[in-house]
Amino acid sequence: MFWLTWRQHRKETLFVIAALAVLAVLLIPSGRQMHSAFTGTGLADCLRGLDRSVLVPLNPDTGKTDCGPLLAQFNSRFGGRAPLGILFFFVPLLVGLFFGAPLVSREIEHGTHRLVWTQGVSRLRWTAVKFGLVIAGAVVFAAAYTVLLTWWMTPLNMVGGSRLSLLVFDQQGIVPIAYTLFAVALGALAGTFTRRVLPTMAVTVAGFLVVRLLIAWRARPQYLAPERRTYPYAVGESAPNDLLAGDWVLSQGFHDADGSLLQSGTVWCSGPADACTEFGAGAYNLELYQPAERFWTFQYIEAGLFTALAVALLALAVHRIRRLA
Amino acid sequence: MLWLTWRQHRTHVLFAVLALAALAAVLVPTGRQMHRVFVDSGLSGCLDAMSRAEFVPEDATDCGAGRFADRYGLFGTVAIVFAVLPLLVGMFFGAPLVAREVEHGTHRLVWTQGTTRLRWAAVKLSLVGTVTLALAVAYAELVSWWLTPLARAGASRFSSLTFDVVGVVPIGYTVFAVAAGIAAGTVWRRMVPAMAATLVAFLATRVAVAVARPHFLPVRERRFPVVTDTRPNALLGDWLLDYGLYAPDGHKLRRVYRASCAPAATEPCPYLPGSYNLHTYQPADRFWLFQHIEAGIFAALAVVLLALAVHRIRRRIA
Numbered sequence: 001m002f003w004l005t006w007r008q009h010r011k012e013t014l015f016v017i018a019a020l021a022v023l024a025v026l027l028i029p030s031g032r033q034m035h036s037a038f039t040g041t042g043l044a045d046c047l048r049g050l051d052r053s054v055l056v057p058l059n060p061d062t063g064k065t066d067c068g069p070l071l072a073q074f075n076s077r078f079g080g081r082a083p084l085g086i087l088f089f090f091v092p093l094l095v096g097l098f099f100g101a102p103l104v105s106r107e108i109e110h111g112t113h114r115l116v117w118t119q120g121v122s123r124l125r126w127t128a129v130k131f132g133l134v135i136a137g138a139v140v141f142a143a144a145y146t147v148l149l150t151w152w153m154t155p156l157n158m159v160g161g162s163r164l165s166l167l168v169f170d171q172q173g174i175v176p177i178a179y180t181l182f183a184v185a186l187g188a189l190a191g192t193f194t195r196r197v198l199p200t201m202a203v204t205v206a207g208f209l210v211v212r213l214l215i216a217w218r219a220r221p222q223y224l225a226p227e228r229r230t231y232p233y234a235v236g237e238s239a240p241n242d243l244l245a246g247d248w249v250l251s252q253g254f255h256d257a258d259g260s261l262l263q264s265g266t267v268w269c270s271g272p273a274d275a276c277t278e279f280g281a282g283a284y285n286l287e288l289y290q291p292a293e294r295f296w297t298f299q300y301i302e303a304g305l306f307t308a309l310a311v312a313l314l315a316l317a318v319h320r321i322r323r324l325a
Numbered sequence: 326m327l328w329l330t331w332r333q334h335r336t337h338v339l340f341a342v343l344a345l346a347a348l349a350a351v352l353v354p355t356g357r358q359m360h361r362v363f364v365d366s367g368l369s370g371c372l373d374a375m376s377r378a379e380f381v382p383e384d385a386t387d388c389g390a391g392r393f394a395d396r397y398g399l400f401g402t403v404a405i406v407f408a409v410l411p412l413l414v415g416m417f418f419g420a421p422l423v424a425r426e427v428e429h430g431t432h433r434l435v436w437t438q439g440t441t442r443l444r445w446a447a448v449k450l451s452l453v454g455t456v457t458l459a460l461a462v463a464y465a466e467l468v469s470w471w472l473t474p475l476a477r478a479g480a481s482r483f484s485s486l487t488f489d490v491v492g493v494v495p496i497g498y499t500v501f502a503v504a505a506g507i508a509a510g511t512v513w514r515r516m517v518p519a520m521a522a523t524l525v526a527f528l529a530t531r532v533a534v535a536v537a538r539p540h541f542l543p544v545r546e547r548r549f550p551v552v553t554d555t556r557p558n559a560l561l562g563d564w565l566l567d568y569g570l571y572a573p574d575g576h577k578l579r580r581v582y583r584a585s586c587a588p589a590a591t592e593p594c595p596y597l598p599g600s601y602n603l604h605t606y607q608p609a610d611r612f613w614l615f616q617h618i619e620a621g622i623f624a625a626l627a628v629v630l631l632a633l634a635v636h637r638i639r640r641r642i643a
Contacts, residue, residue, distance in 0.1 A: 015521065076580070076582070086405050087405075094524070098517060098520070102517050106517070197517065198417065198421050198516065201417070202340060202417060205413065206344075
């Protein structure tokens, strides 16, 4: 059974290893270049030494907050690469599509499962070996590409807002492994329902996209209650420390002293306090945010969620295979 | 044969129409809202009335375009998802077209019933081709309309996230993806490998053409002095390819968007006298020309792949 499963999938395995090699060839040189620029220009040290308070003093020499020029330089050189990470949104889906979906449906469509089941291999053993091997392979692949991509994205994370934000969070850490597991489980389960390869793949695409997008948009901001912070309209000789803290800002609003919302977004005024009285005394900005240090907590929550979904889908798939004719 | 092809593909068509409806259900409300904000905030009128001059005074307004682009930036990111829709059509419509028949041996039944291979191929290709084209046009129109405000407020319609999902290129991509799927099916003859081959071929071709895109036509140069009180008009929407500060002898000093000193400034200008800024760009009015060139490349590739597929169906498949 092990030998059979290996024979059925060895071409795909070769293909995956080739894909990983291509990925490494593309990412390693560009990643090394980015890392060396990141540390070499002193940007890494500057960001590490950055003030993490809500308001930071204006730099008296340039009128801008610190690290600005280095940051702009880095962004103009490498900022265009950040959207590339978004392409990896689809990698777990592809694994589910090409490994998960045909796993059961191809056997049923061609009737090859009957041959195995009538040769003294029980359904449970057949399922366990097939699922076990393919899932193990998928997890190893996902872990390999995720490690590579996480390393590649580190400098871009530090300069480009929050690691928690949509389509940045999703490409690194441990969640891609859980997405891959989920995609494979979804494909395997869909195969027990539709029993033909093509519809199974279509269902896998649709199901994966819907679940992933719904959880990312609706559930993720609410994994933990967001923190609040406020700062006044008149900020004196300082400026709001907007992006560099790496917090994931969920909403920003500008309120007057009674707390009623004047407009969304932030409004502030640097300079002597008596020059900033347009909105009356006590006007303030309110931000709801998820702090940057919750990154790993959120990773574990989301990875746990998708792993649990995958386990449930796999259990259902095993149940259905035991009932198949 | 027409009836058979329809029966074979009617669930596909239903699925595609449903997907299009789902897309419209998301895009129409969000797009209407974005269009309304675009007009109501005065941004649309301001952009219509703004200067078309190549250089504008230092304090010229940007109409609040930056704020609008920030506010709806996420929409632009989501548009990347649309870049893969042509690929999905190629994988699910194109790749199984021949591969599925050959894998199951069902082509033999048809060929031994008095239908010639050429007629079989012609009916299948033309029906699937027509449906694909109709879907691609509908989807491209929808996304183009949806992204209009963001494309006008953003830096340039040429930026890869916009250029690739609006206008006529999505139609070219879709036709190419389907043709690649069909051709892959005649070569590999099994569905899953044919789909994988479609994926690889599509991504490789798309990346290669996107890399070549800045050089479809010779780039233009815009030189301007360091000491000036005007700046290049960013709202023109030119596709900026490279920029830098150059010494008088023509070698590049630094990669900066613009180095400038005000003529009236009291402190001395820190740059070498006679140094200048140089931007290389593709002008905004070449947008449609570039769209047609790129769509033409993909359409031509599609024709070649379809010819290959027909040839293989007639000669190679037993």
